[in-house]
Amino acid sequence: MVLEWGSTPELEGWATTVGAYNAQTDSETAPLDLELHGEFSLMLMWDREIGEGAQRGRNRERVQSHLRVLKAAGLSEDFVIGYALALGLSDHSFPKLRAHYQAA
Numbered sequence: 001m002v003l004e005w006g007s008t009p010e011l012e013g014w015a016t017t018v019g020a021y022n023a024q025t026d027s028e029t030a031p032l033d034l035e036l037h038g039e040f041s042l043m044l045m046w047d048r049e050i051g052e053g054a055q056r057g058r059n060r061e062r063v064q065s066h067l068r069v070l071k072a073a074g075l076s077e078d079f080v081i082g083y084a085l086a087l088g089l090s091d092h093s094f095p096k097l098r099a100h101y102q103a104a
Contacts (some may be wrong), residue, residue: 010019010076010078010079010082011082012029012078012079012082013075013078013079013080013081013082013083013084013085013086014030014057014082014083014085014086015029015082016029016030016032016079016082016083017082017083017086017087018032018086019031027069032083033073036069036073036075037067040066040070040080040083040084040087041087042066043063043066043067043070043084044084044087044088044089046059046062046063047089047093048061049063049090050063050089050096050097050100051093051096051097052096053099054096054099054100054102054103055071055099055103060061060100060103063097063102063104064100064104065104067080067100067101067104068104071101071104077098077101077102080097080101081094081097081098081101
């Protein structure tokens with residue numbers, strides 16, 4: 001897949017996950033730190049909880065605790081969505097994950 005810089009939504013998260021080639025730098029996108037990748041993996045285990053409400057529900061902390069770590073590391077909402085997409089999160093969960101990110 002070839003993407004023109006600036007013509008698409010932010011795909012840095014997706015590119016980081018898959019190690020996409022960057023023609024501007026003539027290199028692959030560097031992988032995410034293993035600890036942060038682990039936070040994504042653990043968070044995505046809670047697929048049902050991601051689909052639950054971000055503001056209410058006793059299980060929201062299972063998702064939001066991981067998102068707080070990712071936010072503290074400086075990862076943007078779009079980066080988190082793109083990374084989760086590449087790891088297999090279904091697109092119908094994106095609005096809920098965005099809400100959890102904003103609430104975290």
